Amino acid sequence: MNSSVSSAVASHLAWYKSSYSGAEGGQCLEVAAGTGVVYVRDSKAVAGPVVRVSADAWSGFVGSATSTRGF
Structure with missing residues (x-):
């Protein structure tokens, strides 16, 4: 679950x-x-909102993003 910090x-x-x-x-x-x-x-916007995600969710996102871009 995402939440702000x-x-x-x-x-x-x-x-x-x-x-x-x-x-x-x-x-x-x-x-x-x-x-x-x-x-x-x-x-x-460094003083703006910050989103917190689990390390597993971030890893999945990066893996998906890089596989679709051919990196």
Whole structure:
């Protein structure tokens, strides 16, 4: 189940953006790992909402996304 996280919690996480994201920004997501969960946010709205998903759900999403893109 997805749930939102407060900005105070999100500010203490180590956020990462894909190496495929250009230096000029754009439409990017950032992710941060927690214990058994992955946090996701919009890189342009770092104080905005943060979504929390299980590590298994994130792994399934990434696997599905990469298999359809041919990576």
